[in-house]
Amino acid sequence: MRPDLSIVTLTALAGIGEGIFIFIVAIDSESVFTGVQVPLPSLFFGAFMALAFTGLGTIASFFHLHHKDRGTKAIRQWRFSWLSREALLLPLFMLFVGGYMALLVIGAPDSFRLMAGLLGIFFAMALAFSSGMIYATITFVKEWNSAFTPVNFFMIGLAVGGAWAVFVLEITGAGNAYALTALRFSIGATFIAMILKFLAYLRNANIYSPTGVDSAIGANHPDVVLMDKGACYEHYNTKEYYHKPFRGLHRIVRTLVVATLFVAPLFLMMKDYDSIISGGSDTFTMVAAVIMVLGTFAERWLFFAEGNHIQNLYYGNFINKGGVNPILVSNKNSAPLPPG
Amino acid sequence: MSERQKQLALVIDLNKCVGCHACATNCKSWNTSGQFGPLPDKAPYGEEPDGVWFNRVQTYEAGTFPNVEVVHFPKSCLHCVDAPCVKVCPTGASHKRLEDGIVLVNYDDCIGCKYCSWACPYGCREFDDIEGVMKKCTLCVDRIYNEDLPIAEREPACVLCCPSEARVFGDVNDPESRVSRAIRDNMGFKLMPSAGTNPANHYLPRRKVKIEVDTARIRVRKKPAADTGRREMTGDMGAIEDFSAGG
Numbered sequence: 162m163r164p165d166l167s168i169v170t171l172t173a174l175a176g177i178g179e180g181i182f183i184f185i186v187a188i189d190s191e192s193v194f195t196g197v198q199v200p201l202p203s204l205f206f207g208a209f210m211a212l213a214f215t216g217l218g219t220i221a222s223f224f225h226l227h228h229k230d231r232g233t234k235a236i237r238q239w240r241f242s243w244l245s246r247e248a249l250l251l252p253l254f255m256l257f258v259g260g261y262m263a264l265l266v267i268g269a270p271d272s273f274r275l276m277a278g279l280l281g282i283f284f285a286m287a288l289a290f291s292s293g294m295i296y297a298t299i300t301f302v303k304e305w306n307s308a309f310t311p312v313n314f315f316m317i318g319l320a321v322g323g324a325w326a327v328f329v330l331e332i333t334g335a336g337n338a339y340a341l342t343a344l345r346f347s348i349g350a351t352f353i354a355m356i357l358k359f360l361a362y363l364r365n366a367n368i369y370s371p372t373g374v375d376s377a378i379g380a381n382h383p384d385v386v387l388m389d390k391g392a393c394y395e396h397y398n399t400k401e402y403y404h405k406p407f408r409g410l411h412r413i414v415r416t417l418v419v420a421t422l423f424v425a426p427l428f429l430m431m432k433d434y435d436s437i438i439s440g441g442s443d444t445f446t447m448v449a450a451v452i453m454v455l456g457t458f459a460e461r462w463l464f465f466a467e468g469n470h471i472q473n474l475y476y477g478n479f480i481n482k483g484g485v486n487p488i489l490v491s492n493k494n495s496a497p498l499p500p501g
Numbered sequence: 502m503s504e505r506q507k508q509l510a511l512v513i514d515l516n517k518c519v520g521c522h523a524c525a526t527n528c529k530s531w532n533t534s535g536q537f538g539p540l541p542d543k544a545p546y547g548e549e550p551d552g553v554w555f556n557r558v559q560t561y562e563a564g565t566f567p568n569v570e571v572v573h574f575p576k577s578c579l580h581c582v583d584a585p586c587v588k589v590c591p592t593g594a595s596h597k598r599l600e601d602g603i604v605l606v607n608y609d610d611c612i613g614c615k616y617c618s619w620a621c622p623y624g625c626r627e628f629d630d631i632e633g634v635m636k637k638c639t640l641c642v643d644r645i646y647n648e649d650l651p652i653a654e655r656e657p658a659c660v661l662c663c664p665s666e667a668r669v670f671g672d673v674n675d676p677e678s679r680v681s682r683a684i685r686d687n688m689g690f691k692l693m694p695s696a697g698t699n700p701a702n703h704y705l706p707r708r709k710v711k712i713e714v715d716t717a718r719i720r721v722r723k724k725p726a727a728d729t730g731r732r733e734m735t736g737d738m739g740a741i742e743d744f745s746a747g748g
Contacts, residue, residue: 227613227633234592245591301622382563389560394549397627472624
């Protein structure tokens with residue numbers, strides 16, 4: 162599929178916003194229960210960053226819509242369409258983040274603020290799930306049609322959001338204790354996100370497609386090849402569903418994703434952890450947070466670019482990854498061939 | 502949707518289609534000038550012509566040389582019974598009509614998010630980036646119910662123009678309709694049945710056709726002389742008379 166910059170930006174930035182808010186409210190909850198209050202400006206600035214990321218993502222999403230004037234109609238089919246649910250949950254999440262910030266400013270009781278924060282977390286998780294399900298439910302793009310899609314959307318948002326939460330706590334001087342707690346969970350989230358993304362890449366590299374051109378056009382022949390696309394030039398069906406990279410581009414971007422989203426940030430955050438433990442202070446996590454945003458964009462771009470829509474069969478653009486037929490594998494395992 | 506409800510659809514005979522693109526060009530002509538038009542047509546005589554077409558014809562080669570045959574494959578919206586494009590539309594602009602099963606897009610509600618086209622396994626929707634809405638085959642809904650047209654012309658433009666009569670239009674849920682008989686008698690099939698979309702449009706497969714010829718009725722007529730361009734030198738008036746008499 163052709164990666165659309167507006168959708169890449171929306172899913173990347175909204176995910177980061179959700180992650181920051183989850184971390185900030187979690188830190189706030191911990192501080193309330195332990196009785197050692199984290200400075201309110203730190204919480205406010207953290208929630209503001211969550212709102213800023215999500216807001217930028219929302220602005221980017223409008224560039225994808227060709228009729229922005231009808232944007233409010235997008236929530237009509239919330240009972241059926243995941244896209245409609247996302248359109249409904251995005252402003253709801255931002256509303257609760259705004260509410261949480263307002264309660265911080267007016268100095269409302271902790272219970273009110275935490276209630277708004279926890280509802281915000283609920284909407285953040287629902288929003289991440291909806292964003293993922295938009296793509297996971299498209300059964301005709303096998304790379305997307307997997308439980309990994311919503312899980313990866315959420316975990317990557319959480320990992321990058323965690324790094325940004327540590328960034329915010331460090332620059333607002335919230336104290337090393339809270340920065341350490343956030344850092345510990347941020348490292349954990351990044352590690353889990355990395356494992357899940359590796360598994361998703363492994364799955365996508367070995368996809369078996371049972372549908373070929375012969376079954377797409379119903380021709381009962383083993384060898385069917387396209388002779389004429391029926392158009393003088395490229396058109397919507399050959400441009401929207403197909404992204405032709407130069408040789409090796411996807412591999413380069415995948416390496417960039419692994420380096421900037423997982424390996425380098427994990428290294429930097431662990432260095433920072435060591436520094437804080439030994440009483441010092443470093444800017445490693447801040448650097449990690451910034452490069453993780455770049456990694457998130459690269460990861461999301463690759464997610465769309467690697468989507469291989471089944472309608473490409475009609476135009477000779479379908480990329481057969483040559484995975485193994487799982488039925489043949491299971492037959493082979495259950496009934497081994499006799500020797501000789 | 503109940504099986505007994507009306508479901509208008511096309512049946513396309515791959516055995517008859519000669520790949521002339523008349524269906525595609527007539528579809529474009531009617532739909533760019535009909536009640537749903539116009540359709541984008543960028544640089545039609547330039548080096549990079551681009552535009553929205555509801556119907557496109559691809560050509561495939563089946564088999565390996567020398568045992569090959571050419572398959573011309575026209576494809577437009579299949580008006581699926583379980584249309585995936587309808588289910589994903591966030592605004593409800595994409596809808597399936599209860600009265601005749603036609604899948605349509607309400608251009609006034611479409612926000613141009615393209616999600617419906619991603620959900621279609623057949624690539625039958627095309628985006629109009631001038632109007633900013635998704636477009637697709639309407640099964641010529643502005644023709645088939647148009648009382649200003651003679652009854653014989655109340656059919657989709659692609660069906661009316663097909664020179665080999667490869668396209669038939671009708672209600673696939675009526676077992677006695679022409680389309681149902683064509684499907685029944687010729688092993689009509691649906692595209693990608695595993696996709697679970699249950700398309701209403703059917704295709705008739707490539708098949709060996711045996712033509713029964715009554716040799717007793719074969720008449721051999723004397724052929725006119727070939728036009729050599731030197732008629733004044735041949736003077737073969739008899740042949741010309743034969744030609745005139747034979748009509």
